[in-house]
Amino acid sequence: NAGVMQNPRHLVRRRGQEARLRCSPMKGHSHVYWYRQLPEEGLKFMVYLQKENIIDESGMPKERFSAEFPKEGPSILRIQQVVRGDSAAYFCASSPWGQGATRAEAFFGQGTRLTVV
């Protein structure tokens, strides 16, 4: 059973371009979470999605950032008009357990390192 797959592992974008980060959860997992880790800082929750639904986007910046988890295919984190401050590691996690579950372990991917030049 493959783990959480994120691609690309490294992404370089010029200021003003769009960045698209992909996350394929583990087989059988229908809950996806995105976290951001700025240089020398801790991980911060961004968004929690289930198939075709955004459950909690309280950690998402109000502008330029969006996320989706379609019925088919990977979850996508999209950053429009990137700025240098968006440079960070973006981690995706998946879980088979969601709200109401008594277990909540999350399985993380290896991350996408975004560099904005």
Next chain:
Amino acid sequence: DAKTTQPPSMDCAEGRAANLPCNHSTISGNEYVYWYRQIHSQGPQYIIHGLKNNETNEMASLIITEDRKSSTLILPHATLRDTAVYYCIVSPSQEYGNKLVFGAGTILRVKS
């Protein structure tokens, strides 16, 4: 904000037990204690979790005090590969799923 307090760093000799403390004095009855680690900027790795009973798995043991205000993660025989940042997280999992609030964690350095 994180609801836990951990020492910023600890050292441990290879082959010895590593005991990582965590204070969570404001923990409420439905909150679990989770431990994750992050090795050199890789994705965080789940280690163990518990509610009020002590727990053990193939990676570690978790000791939770009777009043649940603190806990200790024990790596019984630390190796160099256990060098990482260890995060103690309290999470009302039944309500929030996996919306984890990471603090600064403890940098564990295992030395030969």
